[in-house]
Amino acid sequence: MDNVKLLDVAIIGGGPAGLSAALILGRARKQVSVIDEGRPRNAVTREAHGFLTRDGISPSEFRGIAKEQLSNYPSVTLAEDSVVSIEGEDGRFLLKTTQGMTITSRKLLFAVGMKDRPLDIPGLSEVYGKSAFVCPYCDGWELKDEPLVVISRGAALMHFAPLLSGWTKRFVVCTNGPDELSEAEREELRNHQVPLFDSSIRSINSSAGMVKQVVLEDGTTLPCTGIFFKPELVPGSDLPQSLGCRVSEAGVVSVDEFGKTSVPGIYAAGDATSQMHQAIAAAASGAIAAASVNNELNKEAWLRE
Structure with missing residues (x-):
């Protein structure tokens, strides 16, 4: 990736929700980057279950297959990095990362999940x-x-x-x-x-x-x-809340049925938006949010023409 990147959608978080969203948006020909720090919550898990066609797969193999399939879509890039700040508004969000990347994106999709607080x-x-x-x-x-x-x-x-x-x-x-x-x-x-x-x-x-x-x-x-x-969970990132997204006392980002947060141009999916922490549910919510943000982008482009 170059030091400056212009995107349609910046996806923050590369678990099942973020990768699923990237697949939908890549197939919709949108310029997308998945920015993930590479420290998944399920890294300690030997096998993931309940995901049809992938029952018993290791989380690392699941991510490897997903990334291989995403490589078929040239508008999708993956970056092992962390977003440290975001400013701007719908249509033009400015992101900065720990590795010095500056990203401008029309929309944001948070798939930051939750993290375990050590017991x-x-x-x-x-x-x-x-x-x-x-x-x-x-x-x-x-x-x-x-x-x-x-x-x-x-x-x-x-x-x-x-x-x-x-x-x-x-x-x-x-x-x-x-x-x-x-x-x-x-x-x-x-x-x-x-x-x-x-x-x-x-x-x-x-x-x-x-x-x-x-x-x-x-x-x-x-x-x-x-x-x-029973784990004690904390949000995977405080960025949604810092941008004004409505968040529950449990740290869950409030979204509508299409993954829209309370802030225009910002979407969220996966474990960050639910207390049902299953990989297949996270992937589904990522796909739904991606379709919703793609519809919004297409409608905006249609009205500009």
Whole structure:
């Protein structure tokens, strides 16, 4: 890429949403660049699941296939870089990157996803993505009928426990501190034979990434072959909010059904816009947002002629 680039759409983020958007826009003959720092959230994951025709693929192979297919479209470029500032407005946004790139783009599409805030649980990082997961739709099949430990509490737990029961009934709950439950909720768990432990976690013992047991501060040992836990997520970038895009308390960018944010000319897609964090859903939302921004660009060009 040159030091200055003029684009129809700058796509910030190169996960399933951003790459899917680039494919749609490349096929629509738009000048597009996907700007991604190269540190995907699912880098720790061995396999991605639930994506038809790609079930069980590694995230790195998924991205490799996507980039190979995008190479067929000369109007699409990929840059491993980070956007550090954006100014301007609909029709002319000025972006600057850490590598000194200056980009002018008519539209923006944020596909920045979410990032995990490190959890202060000894041993969790060693098993994350190998035998500890966050989404049963992605990894529940591999752990069906296995003895599991669920690390969660409060309302999130009372949503997750019934959900996980479709894959296995053999799980216990560790709240890693106060459970934040009502007595009625505790009774509900007891009625479904779900043991509840509120002692803090001392350690997660594992071998080669495969969990063996969770040890609590009170000395309780919970043998298991897998863990599901509630992650603490933060937005992948604060740029949408800095540009005035409406963002929820959870950091989710508010968009309409076509991926439009509250700021003209700015779109968003993927995990940054939803709490349903599945690759296939992110790719779909990227395609929808790309079609919407392409329609907007074509209509604007039509009216100028």
